[in-house]
Amino acid sequence: MLKIYNTLTKKKESFVPIDENNVRYYSCGPTVYNNIHIGNARAFVCADLLAKVLRGIYKKVTFVSNITDIDDKIIEASAEEKISIKELSKRYFEQYKRDTKFLGIDDPDNQPFATDFIKEMIDFINVLIDKDAAYVANGNVLFRVKSFKNYGVLSDRIIQEQDSGSRVDVETYKEDPNDFTLWKPSTNDEPGWDSPWGLGRPGWHLECSVMSEIVLGVPFDIHGGGNDLKFPHHDNEIAQTCAYHSNESAESFAKYWFHNGFLNLDNEKMSKSLGNVVYIDDLKKNFKGNEIRLALLSSHYRQPIPWSLELLEQSKNIYQKLNREFKKYNLKELKFYKDSKVGKALLDDLNTPLAIREMQRLVSSNDSYLEENISTFKYIFEGSDQDLSIDKKLSNEIEKLIEERNNARNNNDYEKADKIRDKLSKMNVKINDVNGKTEWEIL
């Protein structure tokens, strides 16, 4: 039985699916206007972690994660890069795919694009207007926050006590400063779609309500995303979907809410607007995908990760050490064993640090269930598509050098032997003399 912390109730709860034959999970995906950074990647790794665990224990899981391909940031970026919005979002969507695969993130079962659901969004807005939950003002359609009694349930906000507008000017056409945009007008040089309210485009929060409704149906089991999406994004989604169904309970939308903590650099949230970002490409040179993934999972998903080079080096060491042991086992297929020690740690609110610790302990213990633990561990922690197979030509060359070195050693020509070792080391090859044999690996 999986236990999971539910942000809505603020308690760790036993996970009971609505339909055991199809667990449905929606997680907010990226806005494709820029490369994802390691902080974004953490959120996707956490979402993937939950999806993998669910897949490990249920027959069928439908995991949906959207792609936001229309948004003001995208419009700005396309103007800056002087390419069309379509080209831009395609470029960064592909980059996102590469980066996530590199980090061992599985594809979602369904990855809807916002722009494929414009008509459905318009229909959705019309229902909200009919129900008096939305109104037209100044060419915009706005959600009437006052119409939803439970507004702010997820983040526990009493809306009157918020400092609304303290950092932003409130648009004068809003009935209430907290009302948010469902549809906004586009100028002729901005992307837009015809609608009953003129040429325009959807507000950001709308797509998740509409696409989860269509692709998964409500209520579904789990809705997730980064901590910063709790408010306003997820509270707005709740307001929209609940108003659409005339149901006040957030659980009528999604039963469990799953949020991951941040990745910090110098004790500060990593974010594009702060400019303290590290991109995946920056790390590829020195670290393997699985090493980075391990670093991202070395903290519990709800805790902040203090990101640093030191953390990466540690993770690299741990990964390499574990893999030296794993090599001794020939596992046919990777499976999630829920009764293994690693599995149990993960079933307890995805306790990855505990799972790593269990794995480290087991590796030196000769436990009879070692294979099940290794299988579970590799299934969760090692999914990078990075090609680790080594070119035949290169491996022949390495083996030849090692033979040469061993010949030198047998002739007590240690100077020559050490020279060859230096040469190998420059080729990024590490060698270990074990029991008369020389093992090697590429770092």
Add this chain to the structure above:
RNA sequence: GGCUGAGUGGCAGAGUGGUUAUGCAGCGGACUGCAACUCCGUUAACAUCGGUUCGAUUCCGUUCUCAGCCUCCA
């Protein structure tokens, strides 16, 4: 100001009402031509002040500090 979360050894990080994980790093040793790998040993921690208790790092409360959200954000 409102809401949320967190403070554990050099670093990362679980966990526990009493026996003080684990890994990395450090130190000592075995092995080795030397390294490396592996193994053995070892140093070191639970923010503060109170309370409950026979006993608290663990429970309750105070204080302090830090981070996130209240604007786009993973």
